[in-house]
Amino acid sequence: MSHQVSITGQITPDQVPMIAENGFKTIINNRPDGEEPNQPTSAEIEAAAKKAGLAYKEVSFAGSELNQNHVEEFADFFNQAEQPMLIFCRTGNRSTGIYEAAKRMDLLDD
Secondary structure, eight states: OOOOEEEESOOOGGGHHHHHHTTOOEEEEOOOTTSSTTOOOHHHHHHHHHHTTOEEEEOOOOTTOOOHHHHHHHHHHHHHSOSSEEEEOSSSHHHHHHHHHHHHTTOSOO
C-alpha cells in the first residue's frame, strides 16, 4: 500500500475547512512558530484542524536542524494517523526531507 500524502507550503487556519472537504484526515506541521511576521501559529492551525475534525501534529524544526528525534516522532505519529495526510512547512522542502528520511530509515508502515 502506498501512502496518501501531500506536501505543501504554509497553510492558514482559514484553509483548513477546504483541506478537510478535499478528504484529508490529518495535518502535520514541520514549521516552527515565529519564522516570519504574520505567520499563523501552530495553535491557530491546530484549533482550525480540531474544529474541522482533522488530526493535527506539530513536529517542527529549523531548516538545517532535522535530527533522529524529529524523524522518529514524525514516524510514530505518521504510522498511527489516518490518511490522506497533508504535511506542510514554509515551502514544502522540510516536510519532504523528514518524510523521505523516515522512508529511508524504514520507519514508516506500509
